[in-house]
Amino acid sequence: MLNFAMASFVSTWIWNERFWFPENVTWADLEHPAPGVDYPQAGHLVCALPLAVAVFILRLLFERLVAKPCANILHIQTGVRRQVQPNALLEKAYHSKASPDHRHLEQLSKQLDWDLRRVQRWFRVRRDQDRPTTETKFCESMWRFTFYSGIFIYAIYYMWDSPWIWNTRHCWNNYPFQPMIQSQYIHYVAEFAFYWSLMFSQFIDIKRKDFLIMFIHHLATILLITFSYANNMLRAGALVMCVHDASDIFLEAAKLANYAKYQRLCDALFVLFTLVFFITRLVIFPFWIIRSVLFESWEILGPYQAWWLLNSLLLVLQVLHIFWFYLIIRIAVKSIFEGKVSKDNRSDVESSSEEEINSNCSKKSI
Structure with a gap:
């Protein structure tokens, strides 16, 4: 009985109309639109969860049937890794900590x-065995490049x-009574399913140094999509997603060129990526979109509880953008002044590994 009462309280609190909408707006206002008019309903996004599984399966098929043949055409080999001498004690220690300290x-x-150098x-070699092959990384990047390009063009x-x-x-004009068109719904469901697929595939994909940062990024993105859809901020939400997808296209394209060993193309794409990232995420996003959500909506609607949460999530994303751009600039500076980059310290600017756009892609000054 206590559990039921607690669940009822939580449900009431989560779906409180004063949390989601401005004054004098209720769920009923959106549940019964005029004939021929559709408004978003929070339950619509439930279908995106099984769709996320379908997206993941589609990705596996794409990588096997499209990306791998492309990798073969470009002569990207899987590579043959050296195998370590089987040793139960060292294997147990490796699974406990892949890079143990000197002691x-x-x-x-x-x-x-054993001699210390032999253990080292x-x-x-054991760490090298677990590193993904160039072909694996190429296939993953080709999938992301295809999705980001397709969804950006569609948007x-x-x-x-x-x-x-x-x-x-x-x-914000006439908000929240803004009819939803089918294209908006398709855009939202596709993005929502894709980021959910990234959320759970992150545990089986290429191991990232910035796993926690990317987890926070995916979670913030999913929350933003959910909240903006539930309270019909589809117009601002679509702009946010579109701005983010733009730079991702060039990042994944630069990785593809790197894996295929097209150095000059990789350098050019990395420069384009840096410029697009700066323009979209450090100029357009804060000074056009966040400004609108913070100030124009305040002026037209006034703040309410969900408004504060949505703006907080947008600001979290902006902090991540600043951090990622700092890492991008570090790569550019190393490329210019050192002539090479020994490791890629970016957070993949959304998915880093130890060598995504590594020394092969930045041996020449940018």
Whole structure:
């Protein structure tokens, strides 16, 4: 009985109309629109969860049937890795910590009666065994490049004739009674399913140094999509997604060129990526979109509880953008002044590994 009462309280609190909408707006106002008019319903996004599984399966098929043949055409080999000498003690230590400290290595050396350098070499080769092949990374990047390109082109196509893409005040006029068109729904469901697929595939994809940061990024994105859809902020939400997808296209394209060893193309795409990232995420996003959500909506609607949450999530994303751009600039500076980059310290600017756009892609000054 207590659990039921607690669940009822939580449900009431979550779906409180004063949390989601401005004054004098209720769920009933959106549940019964005029004939021929559709408003978003929170339950619509439930279908995106099984769709996320379908997206993941589609990705596996794409990588196998499209990306791998492309990798073969470009002569991207899987590579043959050296295998370590089987050793139960070292294998157990490796699964506990892949890069043990010096003291631990010395202990293992004494236990096995091995030379310290031999133990260090075993761990180095063992780590190499677990690193993904160039073909694997190529296939993953090709999938992301295809999705980001397709969804960006689709979004620009359906928004191009909309007044709110050119004048953001239209995002708030007559809010929340703004009819949802089918193209908006498709855009939202596709993005929502894709980011859910990234959320759970992150645990089986290429191991990232910035796993936690990317987890926060995916979670913030999913929350933004959910909240903006539930309270019909589709226009501002579509702009946010479109701005983010633009730079991702060039990032994944630069990776593809890197894996295919087209150095000059990789350098050019990395420069384009840096410029597009700066323009979209450090100029357009804060000074056009966040400004509209913070100030224009305040002026037209006034703040309410969900408004504060949505703006907080947008600001979290902006902090991540600043951090990622700092890492991008570090790569550019190393490329210019050192002539090479030994490791890629970016957070993949959304998905980093130890060598995404590495020394092969930045040996020449940018």
